Amino acid sequence: MLEIPESKTIATQAQEVLIGKMITRVVNATSPHKFAWFNGDPLKYGDLLVGRQIESANGHGMFVDLHLNADTHITIGDGTNLRYYIPLEKQPAKHQLLLEFDDKSFLVFTIAMYGAIYAYKGAFDNEYYTGSLNSTSPLSEKFDEVFFENLFRSAKKDLSAKALLATEQRIPGLGNGTLQDILFNSGINPRRKMSTISDLEKGDLFHNLKFNLRSMTDKGGRDTEKDLFGNFGGYKTILSKNTYKNPCPNCGNAIVKEAYMGGSVYYCPICQKL
Numbered sequence: 672m673l674e675i676p677e678s679k680t681i682a683t684q685a686q687e688v689l690i691g692k693m694i695t696r697v698v699n700a701t702s703p704h705k706f707a708w709f710n711g712d713p714l715k716y717g718d719l720l721v722g723r724q725i726e727s728a729n730g731h732g733m734f735v736d737l738h739l740n741a742d743t744h745i746t747i748g749d750g751t752n753l754r755y756y757i758p759l760e761k762q763p764a765k766h767q768l769l770l771e772f773d774d775k776s777f778l779v780f781t782i783a784m785y786g787a788i789y790a791y792k793g794a795f796d797n798e799y800y801t802g803s804l805n806s807t808s809p810l811s812e813k814f815d816e817v818f819f820e821n822l823f824r825s826a827k828k829d830l831s832a833k834a835l836l837a838t839e840q841r842i843p844g845l846g847n848g849t850l851q852d853i854l855f856n857s858g859i860n861p862r863r864k865m866s867t868i869s870d871l872e873k874g875d876l877f878h879n880l881k882f883n884l885r886s887m888t889d890k891g892g893r894d895t896e897k898d899l900f901g902n903f904g905g906y907k908t909i910l911s912k913n914t915y916k917n918p919c920p921n922c923g924n925a926i927v928k929e930a931y932m933g934g935s936v937y938y939c940p941i942c943q944k945l
Contacts, residue, residue, distance in 0.1 A: 673733045673749045675810065675844035676887035676904065677896050681753055682730030684899040685737060688755060692772040693724045694739075702765035706785035708748075713768070716790045719743060720770065732803030732843030743792050746800065749846070750786030754779045755899050803843035809884050819877045828866035832859050833932055836880070845884070847934040848893065851910040853883050860943040861936040910937040 673681075697717035700707070709716075723739040730736075733749035747753055756762070758775035768780040768788050780788050789795060807813050822842075826835050836842060837850045845853075854861055856879040859872065868876070887893055892904025895911050908914060912935075915926045919939040928937050 672846060672848055672896065673735065673747070673751070673844075674846045674849045674893075674896075675732065675808065675884055676849065676890075676906065677892045677898070678730035678733060678735050678844060679810070679888050680730070680892045680904065681735050681899045682728045684755075685725075685728035685735070685753075688899070689725045689728065689737065689778070691724065692774065692776070693722065694720045694770050695722075695773050696771035697721055698762075698766075698769035698771070700767045701769075702767065704767055704782050704786075706750075707767045707782045708785075708787040708789075710789035710791050710795070713788070713790075716768065719790050719792070720745070731808065732806060732840075733846065734800060734803055741792070744790070744795065746787070746789040746791075746795060747780065748787035748789070748800075750782055750784055751788055752781045752783070752786075752897065753899060754781070754897075754901050799840060799843075802840050806840075806843045809842060809845065809881055810888060814881070816874070816877055819880075820873075823865065823873065826865065828864070830865050831862050831932075832865060832868075832876075833861040833936060835865050838932065845880075847936070848895065848911070849884060849887060851937050852887075852908060853879050855910050855938065855943065856883060858943055860938055860940075860945040861931060862945055863943075 697720050699714055723741060723743050725737055725739055727738045735747050737745040756777050763779055766779045767782050770778045807818060832854055833850060837846050857876040859876060887906040890905035892898055893906045893908050894903045895908055895913055896904055898904060909920060910926065915928045915937045918924065919926055919942060922939065922941045924939055924941045926937055927940055928935055
C-alpha cells in the first residue's frame with residue numbers, strides 16, 4: 672500500500688523516467704474493479720490526457736501526483752499500483768488504466784483491493800488529498816518535537832498508539848504498514864493507551880518515527896511493496912507479513928498477529944507489553 676516511503680520513492684523515479692513524455696494513447700480498464708475510484712467518467716480520460724506531456728511528479732502522504740502541461744494532473748491514491756514499462760514490452764492483460772507514450776513506453780495502473788486513479792484539470796477538491804498536500808511531513812524538519820507534542824495534546828487521552836499515529840489522517844501517509852516497526856523499535860504495543868506513555872517513551876517514539884520513515888524512504892520503500900519498476904523496496908521490515916512467523920529479533924519470543932482497527936498488527940508481547 673502507498674505510504675510515505677513508497678509515495679516519495681515512486682515520485683522520485685517518475686521524475687527520472689517520465690518527464691517530457693507525451694501521452695499518445697489511453698486504454699481504459701480491461702478488468703473493471705468494483706472498488707476503483709475515478710474522478711468523473713474514466714471513459715473520458717482519453718479526451719483529457721492524450722497530447723499532454725508530463726512535466727513533474729510529486730509524492731505526499733498516500734498520494735502520487737503526475738503534473739502535465741495545460742494544468743492537467745493525474746493522482747493515484749493508496750491501493751493503486753503504478754508500473755512503468757520500457758518501449759515494446761508486452762502489455763499486461765488486466766489493468767484499470769494504461770497510458771502509452773510517444774516513445775512506445777507505457778504506464779500501467781492496477782488495483783488489488785481498492786484504489787483511486789484521478790485525472791483532472793486545475794485543483795482537486797478532495798479533503799483527504801488537500802489534507803495530505805497541506806500537511807507537515809515527518810520527513811520535514813518542521814515536524815519537530817514541538818509539533819509531535821501538539822499532536823499528543825490535541826488527541827483524546829484514551830486513544831491507542833495505533834489510533835493516534837495511523838488513523839484520522841493525523842499524519843498523512845503514516846499507515847498501518849509503516850507503523851509496525853516504529854512501535855516495535857519504541858517498545859510500544861499498538862493497543863497501548865497514549866495516556867500511559869511517559870515523556871521518555873514519547874521522546875523515543877518521536878525519534879523512531881522520524882528515523883524509521885527516513886530509513887524506509889532512503890532505501891526505496893519497504894520490502895513488502897513494489898516501486899515504479901516492479902521491484903520490492905530495499906528496507907527490510909522487522910514486523911510485517913513477511914516476518915511475523917519469525918521469532919522476535921530482540922528476545923526470541925513468538926510474534927503476535929491480530930486484527931485491530933481495520934488491519935493486522937504485529938507485536939512482541941514481551942518487548943511491547945500492554
